[in-house]
Amino acid sequence: MEQEKQTYQPRTLETQLPFSWKRLFFQWEWMLLLILVAVLLFGSYVSPYFLNYPSLRDGTMVFLDKAIIVFPMAMIMIMRDIDISVGSTVALSSVVMASLYTTAGLPMEVAIVACLVTGAVCGLINGLLIVKFKELSAVIVTLGTMILYRGIAYIILEDQAAGGFPEWFGFFGWGYVFGIPFLLIVFAALAIVFGILMHQTTFGRKVFAIGNNPTASRFSGVRVDRIKVIVFMLAGLLAAITAIFLTSRMGSTRPNIATMYELDIIAMAALGGVSTAGGKGRILGVVIAVFIIGYLQYGLGLINMPSQLFLIIVGALLILSVAIPKLGSMIKRK
Structure with a gap:
């Protein structure tokens, strides 16, 4: 008896969703662009000097120093962690740099390297504490190091200011390259x-995998602890870079600089989706989101609005950043 030949149809696995205009235009980035346009229009309304190229260009110098830290902060938040010690890391790195130059008499180049090393070490300590004491949340660990780093900065410099940096150091905060702020x-x-x-x-995909399910990632061979330590070190290193730009822009430093920076940075990341x-x-x-919050703060500063109003607006934007994506997800399911 002749057996019937069986024919097998090849099966394909779709790795991407089919294109959808609704899904494209309900992405959070479109909403952020609309908010940014609204902020720019608001700024042009409250001040005739706001909406022009020199003003928009130079306004970035006011807020982009802290925004540097938002990139590793986004990675930390994607991994379900948080780092509220970045402002204190900025302060400690800046104080170490200033003290080595003004007190110890070391060359400014050496002081800058020491600043970067200080920030990286602070981030390394955060990462090691978080992976070694898993029963403690990242909030508790970095709250402790936030107080610790700020306290060390006060011990080094007390309540004094340190300055007198070389003239070329001001380029970091105020310099231009082909008419564009450095x-x-x-x-x-x-x-x-x-x-x-x-x-x-692959590193980025592992960061997302850890955020989605750290236990499954660990059993899948992802070195979760190692990646967390690296990301927290990146946060410390970029906090030190922020310290260089901020100190250069101010021309001096004190132990209380970068106070509340961590809240602005977390707000930027959360508003960014x-x-x-x-x-x-x-x-x-x-x-x-960085430019939304930055230009909003800059515009309010032009008309001397109280800082409390800025905090209220940022709080409202954060509530919108949580509520609107939920609404968009409900619409896309229909």
């Missing part, structure tokens, strides 16, 4: 680097 160029370069790192590399539950976020959204 700080803006550095920020754009970091945005590209972290965008590639997060969305185009980084989920506090982990596993979700895009660098593009974070970049747009």
Whole structure:
């Protein structure tokens, strides 16, 4: 009896969802662009000097120094962690740099290297404490180091200011390259680097995997602890870079600089679409959120509005950043 030949149809597995205009235009980045346009229009309304190229260009020098830290902060939040010690790391790194130059008499180049090493060590300590004491949340650990680092800065410099840096050091905070602020160029370069790192590399995919399910990632062979330590070290290193730009812009430093920086940075990341539950976020959204909050603060400063109003507006934007994506998800399911 001749057996019937069986024919097998090849099966394909779809790795991407079919294109949808609704899904495209309900992405959070579109909403952020609309908010940014609204902020720019508001700024042009309250001040005739706001909406022009020199003003928009130079305004970036006011807020992009702290925004440098938002990239590793986004990675930390994607991994379901948080780092509230970055402001204190900025202060300690700046104080170490200033003390080595003004008190110890070391060359400014050596002091800058020491600043970067200080920030990286602070981040390393955070990472090691978090992976070694897993019963403690990252909030508790970095709360402790926030107080510790700020306290060390006060011990080194007490309540005094340190300055008198060489003239060339001011280029970091106020310099231009072909008419573009050097700080803006550095920020754009970091945005590209972290965008590639997060969305185009194996390391970035592991960060997202840890945020989605750290236990499954660990059993899948992902070295969760190692990646966390690296990311927290990156946060410390970029906090030190922020210290260089901030100190250069101010011309001096004190132990109380960068106070509340961590809240602004976390707000930028959350508004940019980084989920506090982990596993979700895009660098593009974070970049747009940086300019929303930055230009909003800059515009309010032009008309001498109280800082409390800025905090209220940022709080409202954060509530919107949580509520609107939920609404968009409900619409996309229909």
